[in-house]
Amino acid sequence: MRKNGSKQRANGALNGASDSARSSAPVVQVRDATVVYPGGNVGLDGVSLAIDRGEFAFLVGPTGCGKSTFIRLLMKEVELSRGELRIAGRDLAELPRNKVPKLRRNIGVVFQDYKLLPNRTIYDNVAYCLQVIGESRSAIREKVPEVLRLVGLSTKLGAYPDELSGGEQQRVSLARAFVNHPPLLLADEPTGNLDPETSIGIMQLLYRMNQTGTTLIIATHDNEMVDRMRKRVIQLEQGRVVRDERAGRYRIGTSSGRFVRAHGEPVGSRDSGQ
Amino acid sequence: MKPGFFLKEALRALRRNAAPSLAAFATILITTLVLGVFIPVVRAATAKTNEVRNKIELEVYIHDDATNAEVTALGEKIRAIPHVEQTQFISKDQALKILRSRLGAERQAIVEDLPGNPLPRSYRIKLDDPDNVGLVKNALQPAGADGKPKPISSAIDEVVDREDDTNKILSATSTIKIMLAALAALLVLASILLVANTIRLSVFARRREFEVMKLVGATNWFIRWPFVIEGLIVGIFGGLVAVGLIWLAKETVIDRLTDRFALIAAPQTIRFTLLVALLLAAATAVSAIGSGLTLRRFLRV
Numbered sequence: 001m002r003k004n005g006s007k008q009r010a011n012g013a014l015n016g017a018s019d020s021a022r023s024s025a026p027v028v029q030v031r032d033a034t035v036v037y038p039g040g041n042v043g044l045d046g047v048s049l050a051i052d053r054g055e056f057a058f059l060v061g062p063t064g065c066g067k068s069t070f071i072r073l074l075m076k077e078v079e080l081s082r083g084e085l086r087i088a089g090r091d092l093a094e095l096p097r098n099k100v101p102k103l104r105r106n107i108g109v110v111f112q113d114y115k116l117l118p119n120r121t122i123y124d125n126v127a128y129c130l131q132v133i134g135e136s137r138s139a140i141r142e143k144v145p146e147v148l149r150l151v152g153l154s155t156k157l158g159a160y161p162d163e164l165s166g167g168e169q170q171r172v173s174l175a176r177a178f179v180n181h182p183p184l185l186l187a188d189e190p191t192g193n194l195d196p197e198t199s200i201g202i203m204q205l206l207y208r209m210n211q212t213g214t215t216l217i218i219a220t221h222d223n224e225m226v227d228r229m230r231k232r233v234i235q236l237e238q239g240r241v242v243r244d245e246r247a248g249r250y251r252i253g254t255s256s257g258r259f260v261r262a263h264g265e266p267v268g269s270r271d272s273g274q
Numbered sequence: 275m276k277p278g279f280f281l282k283e284a285l286r287a288l289r290r291n292a293a294p295s296l297a298a299f300a301t302i303l304i305t306t307l308v309l310g311v312f313i314p315v316v317r318a319a320t321a322k323t324n325e326v327r328n329k330i331e332l333e334v335y336i337h338d339d340a341t342n343a344e345v346t347a348l349g350e351k352i353r354a355i356p357h358v359e360q361t362q363f364i365s366k367d368q369a370l371k372i373l374r375s376r377l378g379a380e381r382q383a384i385v386e387d388l389p390g391n392p393l394p395r396s397y398r399i400k401l402d403d404p405d406n407v408g409l410v411k412n413a414l415q416p417a418g419a420d421g422k423p424k425p426i427s428s429a430i431d432e433v434v435d436r437e438d439d440t441n442k443i444l445s446a447t448s449t450i451k452i453m454l455a456a457l458a459a460l461l462v463l464a465s466i467l468l469v470a471n472t473i474r475l476s477v478f479a480r481r482r483e484f485e486v487m488k489l490v491g492a493t494n495w496f497i498r499w500p501f502v503i504e505g506l507i508v509g510i511f512g513g514l515v516a517v518g519l520i521w522l523a524k525e526t527v528i529d530r531l532t533d534r535f536a537l538i539a540a541p542q543t544i545r546f547t548l549l550v551a552l553l554l555a556a557a558t559a560v561s562a563i564g565s566g567l568t569l570r571r572f573l574r575v
Contacts, residue, residue, distance in 0.1 A: 102491070120286075
């Protein structure tokens with residue numbers, strides 16, 4: 001009983017929306033999103049865009065352009081100073097504080113600095129995510145080794161994070177983000193500190209996850225990866241969207257501002273119809 | 275709520291963070307030990323000062339020409355005054371006997387030379403609280419129309435409270451009482467701060483861990499319960515060891531001394547079982563509640 005109940009609750013925030021009239025709502029929809037940090041730094045400045053269910057989107061741009069802020073915003077780790085953010089049609093500003101954990105359980109996140117629990121083994125790190133949502137012990141015993149095998153770490157279940165290389169920790173972080181099969185997966189520089197070969201492995205994993213229906217938003221500097229995948233590219237600069245195109249590349253020769261108007265799909269226009 | 279899971283999490287944290295756990299344990303142990311020694315000492319000292327204060331009494335001297343009926347009536351009146359706990363009638367003979375005993379053997383001659391017995395009869399009044407000495411004195415001889423004290427009975431010759439002694443005793447004992455109270459308050463405050471600081475350090479060392487737990491969707495209580503249980507375990511063990519040491523000290527040192535020297539047998543100190551219960555409860559509660567509260571600041575992610 002308890003198990004079923006918690007499962008339903010966990011899925012309610014994102015999946016539940018698909019059953020309702022909001023089924024057509026994009027997974028992520030921001031309008032005029034502005035984030036100003038307490039020190040006065042502007043993280044995001046009037047960003048408007050929508051990301052649909054099952055999409056695979058890259059966020060690119062120089063450091064400090066607002067990529068991480070955007071990801072933290074979706075997790076409700078930072079609050080909007082102005083504008084609106086809807087996840088699966090639900091306004092995040094109206095989400096009470098005590099519902100935030102439920103939101104986060106439906107968003108898998110791969111952190112730039114991995115954010116693994118140092119006092120737990122790899123197995124327990126991944127299992128913690130399932131314990132949080134009240135998954136039964138037998139289900140945990142089944143799912144954790146499976147997802148760790150998927151990221152190629154089935155031989156290191158008992159290792160602690162500090163015994164692993166950066167790439168391995170990154171893959172643990174990925175396994176943890178994916179073990180719940182979240183409808184939305186965010187990755188902040190998932191290949192940031194990795195050699196090209198490992199990066200390709202990680203990207204292949206992400207691609208496979210996307211194939212199973214997970215919406216992916218990936219902040220990255222990895223131009224090779226972006227160019228190879230040919231997915232949607234959203235370029236940020238100083239907190240603004242300067243380019244948003246389907247099947248885009250990491251870099252473009254012309255001034256980015258004009259490119260948007262010429263070739264990109266301005267996302268704001270999609271919203272105006274609703 | 276899954277108590278089994280939370281308990282396991284708490285035990286894992288204790289094992290994996292052995293150093294901070296040990297520090298918290300030692301802090302609880304030492305503060306409990308200090309409090310456990312200090313509380314009986316304060317209690318004994320308070321009891322002793324109270325004993326001294328209880329020696330304060332009033333004496334009502336009676337005119338020699340008052341009749342027995344008047345004297346009895348006066349006794350009734352005195353007993354009716356609020357704050358009077360006990361009265362004792364001292365006859366002329368008894369008064370002389372007391373004087374003799376005070377003078378000692380070699381000065382008995384002074385008494386022998388007296389023409390008859392010049393000592394008056396008197397009532398000795400014990401008060402419920404020494405601080406009320408002024409009230410009772412006023413009740414015995416309220417201020418008359420001319421502002422001068424007017425005794426409530428014509429039988430009263432004089433009301434004596436040995437003013438100098440009384441004032442000295444009152445001021446000295448109240449100073450001691452205030453100092454003891456301040457010392458106790460300081461010690462309790464220091465204990466709480468010390469424990470709070472240790473817990474804060476332990477939380478601070480793991481703040482990243484709590485942040486990560488929040489980011490993967492753990493609720494506050496999901497993180498807090500294991501931590502509170504951890505505090506509970508540390509508190510119970512620290513308290514138990516401290517109480518054990520106090521008991522050992524009591525058995526091996528204090529009790530043996532008490533057998534030999536009556537002086538050490540504190541007349542009115544706290545009961546040992548009560549002390550133990552108090553210390554254990556305080557150690558556990560402070561540790562567990564402190565852990566839960568300190569965590570709050572780090573859960574706002």
